[in-house]
Amino acid sequence: MDSIKDYLEKNKDRFIEELKELLKIPSISADPAYKGDMLKAADAVKVRLLEAGCDLAEVSPTPGHPVVYAEKIIDKNLPTVLVYGHYDVQPPDPLDLWDSPPFEPVIKETKIHPEGAIFARGSCDDKGQMYMHVKAMEYMTQNNELPCNVKFMIEGEEEVGSEHLDWWIKENKDKLQNDVILISDTGMISKDTPSITTGLRGLSYVEVEVTGANRDLHSGLYGGAVANPLNILSQMIASLTDENNHITIPGFYDKVQNLSDEERSKMAEAPFSLEEYKEKLDIKDVHGEKGYSTLERGSIRPTLDVNGMWGGYIGEGAKTVLPSKAYAKISMRLVPDQDWKEITELFKKHFESLAPDSVKVEVKPHHGGYPYVTPIDTVGYQAASAAYEETFGKTPIPQRSGGSIPIVSLFEKELDSKIILMGFGLDTDAIHSPNEHFGIWNYLKGIETIPWFYKHFTEMSKK
Numbered sequence: 001m002d003s004i005k006d007y008l009e010k011n012k013d014r015f016i017e018e019l020k021e022l023l024k025i026p027s028i029s030a031d032p033a034y035k036g037d038m039l040k041a042a043d044a045v046k047v048r049l050l051e052a053g054c055d056l057a058e059v060s061p062t063p064g065h066p067v068v069y070a071e072k073i074i075d076k077n078l079p080t081v082l083v084y085g086h087y088d089v090q091p092p093d094p095l096d097l098w099d100s101p102p103f104e105p106v107i108k109e110t111k112i113h114p115e116g117a118i119f120a121r122g123s124c125d126d127k128g129q130m131y132m133h134v135k136a137m138e139y140m141t142q143n144n145e146l147p148c149n150v151k152f153m154i155e156g157e158e159e160v161g162s163e164h165l166d167w168w169i170k171e172n173k174d175k176l177q178n179d180v181i182l183i184s185d186t187g188m189i190s191k192d193t194p195s196i197t198t199g200l201r202g203l204s205y206v207e208v209e210v211t212g213a214n215r216d217l218h219s220g221l222y223g224g225a226v227a228n229p230l231n232i233l234s235q236m237i238a239s240l241t242d243e244n245n246h247i248t249i250p251g252f253y254d255k256v257q258n259l260s261d262e263e264r265s266k267m268a269e270a271p272f273s274l275e276e277y278k279e280k281l282d283i284k285d286v287h288g289e290k291g292y293s294t295l296e297r298g299s300i301r302p303t304l305d306v307n308g309m310w311g312g313y314i315g316e317g318a319k320t321v322l323p324s325k326a327y328a329k330i331s332m333r334l335v336p337d338q339d340w341k342e343i344t345e346l347f348k349k350h351f352e353s354l355a356p357d358s359v360k361v362e363v364k365p366h367h368g369g370y371p372y373v374t375p376i377d378t379v380g381y382q383a384a385s386a387a388y389e390e391t392f393g394k395t396p397i398p399q400r401s402g403g404s405i406p407i408v409s410l411f412e413k414e415l416d417s418k419i420i421l422m423g424f425g426l427d428t429d430a431i432h433s434p435n436e437h438f439g440i441w442n443y444l445k446g447i448e449t450i451p452w453f454y455k456h457f458t459e460m461s462k463k
């Protein structure tokens with residue numbers, strides 16, 4: 001396995017060029033205008049998987065965007081690793097905040113990435129991290145280092161809630177049988193502190209619509225006498241959290257698992273500088289639920305956030321108007337054992353009850369997902385830990401993340417598998433934001449570490 005370093009040295013320029021090619025395809029799953037590019041990206045992934053040594057690769061249709069499935073089965077008696085990733089990306093908006101166009105990848109140096117980072121939408125989330133697995137596969141097949149069977153499942157709807165995946169997984173249950181699922185779609189603490197993600201938050205996403213009068217009104221003639229839906233919506237939203245930043249929806253915390261003092265003090269050992277955190281975000285102070293640290297607020301506690309709010313006049317200059325309608329998109333991040341369907345119902349009931357008779361309110365649920373926490377005493381975790389030790393010379397720290405990958409709990413439920421989250425991104429890589437980037441160092445380190453996981457997992461499985 002020591003030849004991985006040489007292989008990387010010889011091939012890294014090509015590895016970077018290939019990723020750039022993939023990043024040029026605007027595979028935006030949320031926008032129907034990019035349906036053609038979604039197919040183009042799926043096909044490109046399929047071709048690359050075949051080139052990397054898979055015996056079979058196909059673009060498998062769903063009622064939404066297709067899934068790319070590929071495999072190399074070398075011996076039915078050996079373990080099987082199923083790699084999951086996604087080829088879809090978030091919309092790049094707002095475009096004017098990008099320093100270079102989102103689908104024209106460029107390499108630039110940053111303070112954290114002196115070796116250079118690839119700037120493009122999807123560079124870190126998730127094309128760059130997914131492609132590490134394709135190149136690790138190439139290395140293993142080219143150098144006779146593939147110790148077990150491999151399956152790839154690269155989907156195109158992760159950024160829109162993996163709506164059709166439930167159906168696709170049930171449909172392909174036999175084909176997906178595996179001994180462990182390996183995913184690189186999260187982050188790590190820092191370049192010199194490797195970590196393995198042991199938890200993800202769930203999600204409930206809703207949209208609300210508040211209607212006042214049946215038409216927009218002159219704010220002088222009617223203002224003060226008729227409800228302004230924007231004012232009312234702001235008040236309703238403000239009442240969803242109290243003075244301790246506790247969420248006020250009745251029953252919201254009922255199923256939240258509280259961590260023991262021991263677990264919490266273990267968490268507090270992870271390296272974290274609040275001063276640096278604030279400085280990087282240019283904020284004077286942090287904000288959140290009373291009684292919890294910043295790390296806890298961002299991982300083991302549930303949240304409620306307005307993602308967007310609109311209505312009325314937002315054009316140039318001033319217009320005096322009482323809008324007829326006001327809207328907001330609200331997300332709630334959930335932790336074990338909150339059930340996103342139940343939480344969505346609780347939100348709906350509560351939000352409707354908040355509305356005064358002067359307005360009508362409608363709550364439209366969007367997508368959601370279940371939270372996930374994995375133990376660390378599994379073969380998969382131990383193999384991942386050993387892999388990081390090989391390439392970082394350090395034992396990785398288990399860490400729960402605040403983000404969501406709805407498919408993960410579905411995998412556990414449907415396939416009864418353990419999921420290992422080996423992320424190589426950094427929090428500062430600006431995923432979902434303008435100027436998303438992925439460090440070249442991180443990209444190559446990922447390709448170097450993955451084959452070690454296969455080796456240790458296969459060896460440890462034999463015992």
Ligand code: BES
Pocket residue numbers: 125126158159160161162185186187200203367369401402403404405406
């Ligand atoms: N890869 C992210 C999730 C993530 C990022 C987890 C970093 C942990 C660390 C994923 O692509 C994502 O953005 N998920 C969405 C959920 C989805 C339903 C839109 C999210 O977390 O907002």
Ligand code: MN
Pocket residue numbers: 086125126158185
């Ligand atoms: Mn992702």
Ligand code: MN
Pocket residue numbers: 090125159431432
């Ligand atoms: Mn994402």
